Amino acid sequence: MQIKFYQEEEQVPLEMHKVRVVQKLFLRPIEERLQCIKEAGNNTFLLQNKDVFMDMITDSGVNAMSDNQVAAMSIADDSYAGSETCNRLIKAIEEVFGTKYFLPAHQGRACENILAETFVKPGQFTLMNFHFTTTKAHITRMGGSVIELVRPEGLEPNSTEPFKGNFDIPRMKQIIKELGAKNIAFVRIEAGTNLIGGQPVSLENMLEVAQICKENGIMSILDASLLQDNLYFMKTREAMCKDMSIKDIMHKLGEVMDIIYFSARKLSFARGGAIISNNENYILKMKEFIPLYEGFLTYGGMEVRSMEAMAVGLRETLDIEYICQGPQFIQYLVNELDKYGIPVVKPAGGLGAHIDARAILPHIPQSQYPAAALATALYIASGVRGMERGTLSEQRNPDGSERYADMELVRLAMPRRVFTLSQVKYCADRVKWLYDNRELIGGLKWEDEPKVLRFFFGRLQPIGDWQEKLAAKFREDFGESL
Ligand code: F0G
Numbered sequence: 058m059q060i061k062f063y064q065e066e067e068q069v070p071l072e073m074h075k076v077r078v079v080q081k082l083f084l085r086p087i088e089e090r091l092q093c094i095k096e097a098g099n100n101t102f103l104l105q106n107k108d109v110f111m112d113m114i115t116d117s118g119v120n121a122m123s124d125n126q127v128a129a130m131s132i133a134d135d136s137y138a139g140s141e142t143c144n145r146l147i148k149a150i151e152e153v154f155g156t157k158y159f160l161p162a163h164q165g166r167a168c169e170n171i172l173a174e175t176f177v178k179p180g181q182f183t184l185m186n187f188h189f190t191t192t193k194a195h196i197t198r199m200g201g202s203v204i205e206l207v208r209p210e211g212l213e214p215n216s217t218e219p220f221k222g223n224f225d226i227p228r229m230k231q232i233i234k235e236l237g238a239k240n241i242a243f244v245r246i247e248a249g250t251n252l253i254g255g256q257p258v259s260l261e262n263m264l265e266v267a268q269i270c271k272e273n274g275i276m277s278i279l280d281a282s283l284l285q286d287n288l289y290f291m292k293t294r295e296a297m298c299k300d301m302s303i304k305d306i307m308h309k310l311g312e313v314m315d316i317i318y319f320s321a322r323k324l325s326f327a328r329g330g331a332i333i334s335n336n337e338n339y340i341l342k343m344k345e346f347i348p349l350y351e352g353f354l355t356y357g358g359m360e361v362r363s364m365e366a367m368a369v370g371l372r373e374t375l376d377i378e379y380i381c382q383g384p385q386f387i388q389y390l391v392n393e394l395d396k397y398g399i400p401v402v403k404p405a406g407g408l409g410a411h412i413d414a415r416a417i418l419p420h421i422p423q424s425q426y427p428a429a430a431l432a433t434a435l436y437i438a439s440g441v442r443g444m445e446r447g448t449l450s451e452q453r454n455p456d457g458s459e460r461y462a463d464m465e466l467v468r469l470a471m472p473r474r475v476f477t478l479s480q481v482k483y484c485a486d487r488v489k490w491l492y493d494n495r496e497l498i499g500g501l502k503w504e505d506e507p508k509v510l511r512f513f514f515g516r517l518q519p520i521g522d523w524q525e526k527l528a529a530k531f532r533e534d535f536g537e538s539l
Contacts, residue, residue: 058293068270070385073378076476078125084110084440084539085498091437091528097502098516099433101442110440111476111484112176113469116320116408124368126326132383135360142190142364143355149368150333153488154311154373156508158340160347161357161364165282165320166191171332171346172278172318177201177242184232186224186427187253190243191278196453198322201509208497211253212463214402214413219294221406222250222287222515224266232247233273243276249283250447253464255387255408256479257290260306261297267313276339279310281319285374289384305373306402313337322362325370326473329359332434342386383407383473386481390469393485397490402466412488414447417495424495425447426502428465431491433519434498435467441489442469444468450512471483494530499523524528 060071087095097103101114112119133142147159156428162168167191177183179200183193186207192201195475208227212222224246233241246266250256257387263279270277282306291306293300297305311317316339321329334340344354351357356364373379384407400416414428428447435441447465454460469484489497505516 058377059385059485063374066352069478070382070389072437072474072477073382074077074121082110083107086539087437087528087535088286090440091524094433094436094524098504098513099429100517101432101444102435102513103516104442108440109436109442111480113409113471114442114444115451115471115483116323116472118515119471119475122324122326123369123379124367125373125483126369129365129369130362130437132521133365134315135361136355138353138355139240140355140361140396142361142368146364146368149371150331151369152438153307154317154333155308155309156311156317156333156335158334158337160332160340160343161354162318162332162351162360163165163358164322164328164330165280165318165359166195166330167351168318168320168330168332169195170350171343172243172316173201174346175225175343175344180240182236183238183242183245184229186222186247186258187250189247189280190510190512192247193452196242203308207230207250207253211250211256214254214411214416214464216406217291219257219404220262221249221253221256221404222258223256223262226262226265226269229266229269233275234260235306238273238275241275243315245278245280247280247283247288249285249407251283251408251452254402254411255283255286255406256402257294259295259297260291261295261310263310264313270315276315277313279314279317281310281317283322283407284310284319285380286383286387288374289377289380290407303356303377303380303386307375311335320357321367321370325367327367327370327375328363329367330357331367342456353525354416383471386473386478387471389478390481390485393482394488396490397485397489399488402464409468412443412467412469413465414467415465417492418498420496421498421500424467425502426466426517427500428462429517430501430519431467432528433524434491434499435488437524438531439484441469441484441487444470446513449515452509452511474491490531490534494527497523497527497530502521 093108155335173195177199208225216331390410400413402411414431418427429445501517
């Protein structure tokens, strides 16, 4: 899967596809970028795409589809009920995961809404390796709470541990004993642990967690949204998976997990969401919410064309030459940043590169959102749009006090097959310039703070005029260059 170059010094990832449709990008001059980030309330979510050069805010719904996915979209069977498209998708899911039952939803968080609504009662706990923003919001909305059980090294930015998303098994057993199984709504295993740097969970750990759930009569739920990269890491880092095919691994997960759900904006490079299971009882409990919140049972809010792309994309997940691209390009970016001495989450995981803002900006307290400040600085310096994954992405405690995040990261997601190697190099180069000028970067404060999922649309202001100073230094160093 890693193609070897003849000249030792030229080991770089190789694209295993060719580009046949392109979209023009715009790199605005830095003075305009400064203006754009101000207009966006210093929130990269509020930037307009026309003002963004490399959009690395997410890999969700923005991966390049394959020719076969696009072709499949043209044969979609557009009907409200009983479409052939839905039957084709069910067949693909069965083939890939080996599971019998399927409920459609418009995207991943819609699955979470239904899971929380069906299974979480007020006062109950949910256990997971780590929370995801939308997951936690749905669980707390139902009066439940989240206990995180990731092993301590998962929260260490610099590590050589290959599966930093793994559950702390002894702690899990202890917590179950303390809380009692009946007070636990479910255990959620998040593949490719998003908020701690896209770090994978080993198959061995997943199987152990599922087994403990079984022994204690607790439901196990796999969030497979980031499973694709996780599969690559299982195949390349885990002895147990060496002689298993990708399909064997997926079938094993389909067999041991009570429920699997995923965002098809990530897994399958399409758009939509799915809840799948071999347990008819669980499916029946959730079923009535689909027509209520999503749409009829054969589309659940998804566009049929997306469902066709999803069916093909799921099958393509079995092809290591497809799924190696994300991790290898992410590894390249992480290596470049590391080579430049920039603190970055290691080892490289899936999803994207994660820059350690707290290590870069020790002069900015967490109350001034160092990761968000760094994300605005990076946009100003490069036109690259990253995402804050730190305190700003947290919810405040019930008493209104700030909940400081364990890690302050700027995520540079890697939409698959979208950027070329020279674009990735440009990104690393601009981060390096920023790193060399890090003392110029200052903090942010709220101008308008929403109550729920504030990171999506909250507006902030820089504390002082550091952004102007940063732009002036850029001009000094880069002359006329964009
Ligand atoms: N679970 C995980 C692990 C995710 O990463 C996401 C989305 C979801 C659930 C929700 O799925 O967006 O389809 O509603 N992550 C995106 C991201 C938003 O950019 O990391 P969704």
